[in-house]
Amino acid sequence: MQRHVSLFINRLVLALTVIAVIGWITGFFWEFVALGLLSYLCWTVLQACRLHRWLHEGLLSDPPVSHGLWGELFDSIYRLQLRQQRSHDSLQALIDRVQESTNSLSEAVIMTDKSGSMDWWNEAAEKLLGFRYPADRGVLIHNLLRAPEFKQYFQKKRYDEPLQLRSPRNSDVTLQIQITLFGEDDRLILAQDISRLVKLEQMRRDFVSNVSHELRTPLTVISGYLETLLDHSETLHPRWDKALKQMQSQSARMEALITDLLLLSRIENQGRDFVAKPVRMSGLLQSIHHDANALRSEDSPSIELSIESDSEIYGDETQLRSAFTNLVVNAMKYTPKPGGKVRMRWYTEGNQVVFSVEDTGIGIDPVHIPRLTERFYRADPSRHSSSGGTGLGLAIVKHVLLNHEAVLTIESTLGEGSCFQCRFPSSRFTPKALKAG
Ligand SMILES: Nc1ncnc2c1ncn2[C@@H]1O[C@H](COP(=O)(O)OP(=O)(O)OP(=O)(O)O)[C@@H](O)[C@H]1O
Ligand SMILES: [Mg+2]
Structure with a gap:
């Protein structure tokens, strides 16, 4: 391009010089110079008009034939347009492919x-x-x-x-x-x-719930007979005594398991489809505290209740009672040390309202914490085999909290104690609670 520009300037200077010389020889210097410049101007305007017409015709038609700098200009624009068209076509092809694949x-x-x-x-x-x-x-x-x-x-x-x-x-x-x-x-x-997945999940829940229902009746009969037999144990040979007691404790364990399974499947099936009513938290927690105290034996930890917020939340009182009771019973069960303490707290933190149960018990190894809410998961099955738990308690807590848009957080140090917190979002507060918070 640079070569064409200098060639063009050389030619222009040469033509003007020739015209000037002819003008000087003929004695019409200025007239010749003016005529030369006018001719050049007309030619330039003509080329500009051709460029304009070509641009309006559509750029992919052949460029006008021209010489010198204008010819080079037409060719350069034409090459540029061809390049642009090619990249446009390949981009369009890519877009078409993406659209085709996403459509499939x-x-x-x-x-x-x-x-x-x-x-x-x-x-x-x-x-x-x-x-x-x-x-x-x-x-x-x-x-x-x-x-x-x-x-x-x-x-x-x-x-x-x-x-x-x-x-x-x-x-x-x-x-x-x-x-x-x-x-x-x-x-x-x-x-x-995901309809298929949802249906399968529903079938699984129905299956567990139906099996639990079906097991309940024969188990009630077995427990009834065992009780009768134990009531008349003096008429039996003494070697049956231990066997019958073990059978009774195992059938009680199975009954607890079935009760928990049925409760879990009811809570799961209900989901958030319940009429949420304001729950008087202070009354509910006092009643749980009272029941927990009634369960205490000599070795049990002391239980303290601290209500620091008058917040009430919208929810299902029965579900909440069962979740909170599970946490308190766990804290009592896993705090076997003499002088142990369990503290129940109801308080506001930021835009959340929290129910926490803190204990000074055996604590939990951090590796188990993410899995504790899974059904039947136990931190240490061998250690707890005597406690008779089903491993469903925290699964019930998780589902109740899920139904109330709340989350469970667990902090624990092995050998020192644990803290379970149920955090309810502000959307669950009653207007009264919002004012208090
Ligand atoms: N406060 C706690 N301190 C220490 N470990 C705990 C505590 N709470 C729960 N755990 C651990 O979490 C596990 C799961 O608890 P979860 O309540 O689900 O079952 P569980 O207490 O064994 O049986 P249950 O169904 O009768 O409640 C327990 O087996 C125990 O290992
Ligand atoms: Mg439990």
């Missing part, structure tokens, strides 16, 4: 901008969520997915946990929604049909 997914994929307007979605989104193209383009997603829990989840911007939602097209279909933030608060939303 069974999961719905949706992209929204930072305000939540629908930018793009695949075919599965139309099938699962009923979106229509192009009518829904630019519409706010929560105007299309109207479930309040979706709006809350969408606006929260914390997407560690997925959300379960019924499909707006078919209430038998359960969807799992997962959102990822990218760019400037743009969102990539994935929705997956």
Whole structure:
């Protein structure tokens, strides 16, 4: 290009010099110079007009034929356009491939901008969520997915946990929604049909619940006969005495197991579908404290109750009683040291209200803490085999708290004691509690 520019300048200077010389020889110097410059101006305007016409014709037609600098200019623009067209085509091909592959997914994929307007979605989104193209383009997603829990989840911007939602097209279909933030608060939303999984989970719950029900009747009969036999043990040979006592203690253990399994499956099945009423926490905790004291023996730890907040929460009193009682009984059971202490506390911390049970008992090795709420999990089964626990207590606590949007936190030091905290969010406070908090 640089070569063409200097060639053009040389030619221009040469032509002007020739014109000037002719003008000087003929005695019309200025007239010749003016005529030369005017001719050059007309030629330049003509080339500019050709460029303009070509640009308007569509750039991929052949460029106008020209010489010198203008010819080089036309060719350069043409080459640039060809390059741009090629990269545009390859980008378009890539976009088409991505769209084709996402369209073949069974999961719905949706992209929204930072305000939540629908930018793009695949075919599965139309099938699962009923979106229509192009009518829904630019519409706010929560105007299309109207479930309040979706709006809350969408606006929260914390997407560690997925959300379960019924499909707006078919209430038998359960969807799992997962959102990822990218760019400037743009969102990539994935929705997956998990109806099969939900059905299997329901079948598992029903199975456990049915088996527990079915076992209860024969077990009641066995326990009844064992009791009768033990009542008349003097008429039996003494060697039966130990066997009968063991049978009775094991059948009591099985009864406790069945009771806990039934309670757990009821709490699980109920989920959050209960009429939440304000629960008078001070009354509930005093009654649990009273019952726990009634259970105490000589070696049991002392139990202290400290109510530091008059907060009340919306919930199911029976479920809460069972969860809190489980924690208090655990603390008593695992604090065998003489002079041990258990402290129940009800207090406000930040925007949460907390029920905590602290003990000075045996404590828990940190490796077990993440798994403690699993069904039948015990920190040390050999150590607790004599205590007769079923290992379902903390699973019940976890589900009750889940139903109340609360979380369980566990802190413990082996040999020193443990602290179990049930943290309720502000959405569960009664207005009175909010004022107090
Ligand atoms: N306060 C505590 N101190 C020490 N270990 C504890 C405490 N609470 C729970 N654990 C440990 O967690 C395990 C699970 O507790 P969980 O209440 O679920 O079962 P469990 O007490 O054995 O039986 P149950 O179903 O009768 O309550 C216990 O076996 C025990 O090892
Ligand atoms: Mg327990």
